[in-house]
Amino acid sequence: MxxxxxxxxxxxxxxxxxxxxxxxxxxxxxxxxxxxxNPLIVTGCIIEHKGSILLGKRTIEPRKNCWNVPAGFLEIGESTLDGAIREVKEEVLADIKNIELFGIYSIVQRSQVHIYYRAQLDSADFGAGAETSESKLFLPDDIPWDNLAFPVNITALKHYVKDMQSDEFAIHEQEILIDYDMLRQFDR
The missing domain is CATH 2.20.70.10 (Ubiquitin Ligase Nedd4; Chain: W;)
Structure with a gap:
């Protein structure tokens, strides 16, 4: 800009x-x-419930009708944790517990830093918020990898599934490089 x-x-x-x-x-x-x-901060949360992961289907561009980890831009006056909790409530109408830092992902081409937490559903209640048409729990083998909204979703979820399998969760940090062909694909 x-x-x-x-x-x-x-x-x-x-x-x-x-x-x-x-x-x-x-x-x-x-x-x-x-x-x-300065870069924009995106904050979100990978939410687990009984071995499944909660995703929401986007009703807005970019990437309308694709599945997404509940996440969004940090607002002025809120912490990254508060922003992640707010995004979860807005997008999948869920309350969460046992929240821990999970990953920090830099996307230099987009001037963005994504901060992801991990958490469990506080109850089995969730739904579709204003920016989602539906929300659904996916077993790791059933995650719609080809219909995820953004490359950061793919990276973070792959880290999460790997950590789930070993039952050893780490804090991940990675720069996500996106080639220009991929950028055009995600800008449609």
């Missing part, structure tokens, strides 16, 4: 290297405010 105007005074910015900086930044030509561009 290219910044054109200062978010402090509204005057035009120019990209230049501020003193003691090695990157081009949007610098206001009137008030000299340096406006930084």
């Amino acid at each position: 290219t910044i054109k105007y200062c978010n402090q005074c509204g005057h035009p910015v120019e990209y230049q290297k501020p003193e003691n900086d090695d990157k081009l930044r949007a610098v206001c030509q009137s008030c000299f405010y340096v406006q930084y561009e």
